[in-house]
Amino acid sequence: MLTKRIIPCLDCDLAVPDGRVVKGVEFEQIRYAGVPWDLARRYYLEGADEIVFLDITASHERRETMVHVLERTCEEVFIPLTVGGGIRSLEDARRVFNAGADKIAINTAAIQNPPLITEISRHFGSQACVVAIDAKRRYVNLEGKTIVETPEGPCWFECSIYGGRKFVGLDAIQWAVEAERRGAGEILLTSMDRDGTTQGYDISLTKAISERVSIPVIASGGCGGPQHMYEVFRETRASAALAASIFHYGTYSIRQVKEYLAERGIEVRMDYPSSV
Amino acid sequence: MLVSSPEKLEGGKVIIPGVGAFGKGMENLKPFLPEMRRALSSGVFVLGICLGLHLMLEGSEEAPGVRGIGALKGRVVKINTTLPLPHIGWNWVSPQKESCPLFKNAGGGHAYFVHSYHALPEEEVIAATTDYGGRVTAAVWKENLFGVQFHPEKSGPYGLKILKNFMELEC
Numbered sequence: 001m002l003t004k005r006i007i008p009c010l011d012c013d014l015a016v017p018d019g020r021v022v023k024g025v026e027f028e029q030i031r032y033a034g035v036p037w038d039l040a041r042r043y044y045l046e047g048a049d050e051i052v053f054l055d056i057t058a059s060h061e062r063r064e065t066m067v068h069v070l071e072r073t074c075e076e077v078f079i080p081l082t083v084g085g086g087i088r089s090l091e092d093a094r095r096v097f098n099a100g101a102d103k104i105a106i107n108t109a110a111i112q113n114p115p116l117i118t119e120i121s122r123h124f125g126s127q128a129c130v131v132a133i134d135a136k137r138r139y140v141n142l143e144g145k146t147i148v149e150t151p152e153g154p155c156w157f158e159c160s161i162y163g164g165r166k167f168v169g170l171d172a173i174q175w176a177v178e179a180e181r182r183g184a185g186e187i188l189l190t191s192m193d194r195d196g197t198t199q200g201y202d203i204s205l206t207k208a209i210s211e212r213v214s215i216p217v218i219a220s221g222g223c224g225g226p227q228h229m230y231e232v233f234r235e236t237r238a239s240a241a242l243a244a245s246i247f248h249y250g251t252y253s254i255r256q257v258k259e260y261l262a263e264r265g266i267e268v269r270m271d272y273p274s275s276v
Numbered sequence: 277m278l279v280s281s282p283e284k285l286e287g288g289k290v291i292i293p294g295v296g297a298f299g300k301g302m303e304n305l306k307p308f309l310p311e312m313r314r315a316l317s318s319g320v321f322v323l324g325i326c327l328g329l330h331l332m333l334e335g336s337e338e339a340p341g342v343r344g345i346g347a348l349k350g351r352v353v354k355i356n357t358t359l360p361l362p363h364i365g366w367n368w369v370s371p372q373k374e375s376c377p378l379f380k381n382a383g384g385g386h387a388y389f390v391h392s393y394h395a396l397p398e399e400e401v402i403a404a405t406t407d408y409g410g411r412v413t414a415a416v417w418k419e420n421l422f423g424v425q426f427h428p429e430k431s432g433p434y435g436l437k438i439l440k441n442f443m444e445l446e447c
Contacts, residue, residue: 001367001368002365003365003386005366049366078429078431078432078435078436080388080430102430124295125390126362127362127364127390128295185362214360215360216360239365269386271385271386271433271434272433273432273433
């Protein structure tokens with residue numbers, strides 16, 4: 001059977017030479033965490049199952065910097081790499097695949113131009129096309145929306161684009177189902193309410209979407225420790241758990257997280273480069 | 277060394293990598309075929325990865341009517357499972373032939389898979405399997421021919437060990 005995956009996420013500011021990894025809280029307040037390929041290598045050595053690079057830059061130089069970051073990373077890191085942020089076209093996707101990415105993640109472009117999902121998955125395979133959804137709870141204007149009963153009351157989930165800066169009224173649950181139908185191979189699901197809070201994943205959101213699609217769902221936003229990963233694997237059908245700050249700031253290593261999960265009966269991959 | 281033309285196809289070992297579909301893969305491989313057939317029958321060590329393994333068989337359900345290299349008897353078929361396809365992620369590789377040099381000092385381990393089809397050879401050449409709601413071919417071995425369904429280049433230390441074993445084969 002497939003193992004549950006633990007995925008560190010690197011939010012990359014590529015406006016500086018070589019890029020740098022930053023981390024925000026609730027999509028704001030940026031803190032600096034390190035050089036992308038150094039962190040990627042550290043996580044690989046700790047047993048990460050995959051690494052996600054999210055480009056949060058809005059500059060023109062970023063494409064070359066991301067290619068450089070990927071090429072450097074591929075020299076030492078032998079696990080799947082996913083790249084998201086600023087991919088608007090098939091050509092953008094091709095560039096990051098050629099630089100060594102195994103999958104690309106699209107959010108804004110997918111919402112504004114849904115046929116792009118189909119186009120990318122036809123060219124590179126559905127497994128290479130991840131649709132990223134940034135979702136925020138809404139407790140009003142429930143009409144026509146997919147309502148979820150949460151401990152905080154009934155709500156729907158609204159998709160955001162442009163890295164959390166704009167909302168378009170799109171229902172995240174309905175969008176996830178549509179994204180699968182259009183050829184997405186995976187959903188990277190981030191709770192904007194939980195992101196950076198270390199209060200745990202939004203279980204209601206993750207459960208609602210992972211039960212409605214058959215493609216893997218990566219839970220993201222809010223992880224404060226291994227107990228939150230255990231919770232999301234126990235309570236939902238998520239295939240993977242993504243975290244950033246707990247790994248960046250050394251609160252927990254990936255190995256510690258995996259040992260915690262394995263002790264509680266969650267199947268994870270325990271293969272560390274130092275052991276060979 | 278990455279080769280893009282058939283004249284360059286020389287040396288001790290050949291790796292046929294591959295992500296993509298069977299039909300397109302055979303089309304891209306066409307210029308290499310005569311040289312590759314010669315290499316396969318000359319005893320050169322060959323490792324097919326994922327689609328590269330599929331291409332070594334006679335044909336595939338994925339592209340009816342397209343002929344494969346045919347170095348291994350049998351076909352490529354869709355995975356028979358009730359679980360979602362493609363089969364993506366880390367799954368356990370169980371060696372079936374302990375003598376297979378690819379698994380020397382490695383044994384079983386988690387490897388990264390991304391596929392919907394798998395090889396069903398007619399000969400007794402399955403060297404490893406994995407379980408995805410049914411038995412899936414994970415590796416084949418016939419004399420100088422090796423094939424793996426998973427991506428050793430993306431399978432962490434376990435995958436690197438498999439690749440190292442292949443590179444260390446001696447004629």
